Amino acid sequence: MFCARRIKTLLQDRSLATIVSRMIIYTDAHCHLNPQSENPTIDCRIYSSVRPADWKNAIIISENDDDKNFAAIGIHPWYLADVDTNFESQMIEILTEHPNMMVGEIGLDKFHPDIPHQLEIFVAQLKIAAKLRRPIHLHCVGAWDKILHIFKHYEHTLPPVIVAHNFNGSPDLIQQIAERYNVYFSYSVPHDNSQDITRISTTPPDRILVETDTFDLNDEIDKLDAAISAIALINQSDIDEMSEKIYQNIQRVISYVRSIE
Numbered sequence: 001m002f003c004a005r006r007i008k009t010l011l012q013d014r015s016l017a018t019i020v021s022r023m024i025i026y027t028d029a030h031c032h033l034n035p036q037s038e039n040p041t042i043d044c045r046i047y048s049s050v051r052p053a054d055w056k057n058a059i060i061i062s063e064n065d066d067d068k069n070f071a072a073i074g075i076h077p078w079y080l081a082d083v084d085t086n087f088e089s090q091m092i093e094i095l096t097e098h099p100n101m102m103v104g105e106i107g108l109d110k111f112h113p114d115i116p117h118q119l120e121i122f123v124a125q126l127k128i129a130a131k132l133r134r135p136i137h138l139h140c141v142g143a144w145d146k147i148l149h150i151f152k153h154y155e156h157t158l159p160p161v162i163v164a165h166n167f168n169g170s171p172d173l174i175q176q177i178a179e180r181y182n183v184y185f186s187y188s189v190p191h192d193n194s195q196d197i198t199r200i201s202t203t204p205p206d207r208i209l210v211e212t213d214t215f216d217l218n219d220e221i222d223k224l225d226a227a228i229s230a231i232a233l234i235n236q237s238d239i240d241e242m243s244e245k246i247y248q249n250i251q252r253v254i255s256y257v258r259s260i261e
């Protein structure tokens with residue numbers, strides 16, 4: 001039986017974290033780091049935009065073409081005030097010019113206003129991603145019922161991959177979502193509670209990603225260390241093996257933008 005207290009103990013054991021960190025493959029499936037800063041070197045990172053003002057950063061990353069740093073453009077449900085009437089044609093133009101670019105972060109958030117407008121903007125971006133065959137990075141808070149309704153409606157015309165960033169839906173949903181859709185579940189450091197632990201232990205290991213969601217380049221590695229260590233512990237796996245598995249998972253997500261001619 002897994003004991004939540006063990007996560008805390010492991011994360012507090014700095015000497016152990018130092019030893020294992022040499023073997024960890026670092027991947028960050030969702031962050032907002034400024035590409036013009038000297039960001040830590042890690043093995044794979046995906047930058048997500050929240051509004052059109054970020055898209056120039058996404059373009060800089062995509063044009064860098066180092067095969068480690070990838071980017072997504074999109075409009076987050078908190079930033080609908082930034083929506084331009086012709087945002088769809090702008091997105092299509094940028095995505096077409098940058099075949100290695102994804103769509104995100106997009107989604108629904110029940111704690112923010114105007115759900116009908118959120119739905120309209122989300123579905124518009126979902127359709128663009130599906131048409132151009134790009135993975136999406138999904139922000140969903142308290143709206144999995146609506147998201148699953150939309151997925152069912154567009155079942156045959158969904159984007160090739162859905163990355164559920166900071167997945168915080170019910171653990172009961174995970175199996176059902178994973179069997180039906182090509183969804184990857186991305187986690188930051190889990191809280192020391194049964195809900196977070198159950199989510200991770202219920203997620204198929206070949207669908208787990210780790211993320212920081214950070215804007216702060218100084219804390220990226222520490223946050224990744226803590227997240228991978230906790231996920232490995234919950235899965236009763238070696239930390240280096242877990243980081244390798246997560247690396248293979250993010251490579252599968254990226255393969256959809258690598259394979260576009």
Ligand SMILES: [Zn+2]
Pocket residue numbers: 030031032048105213
């Ligand atoms: Zn984010």
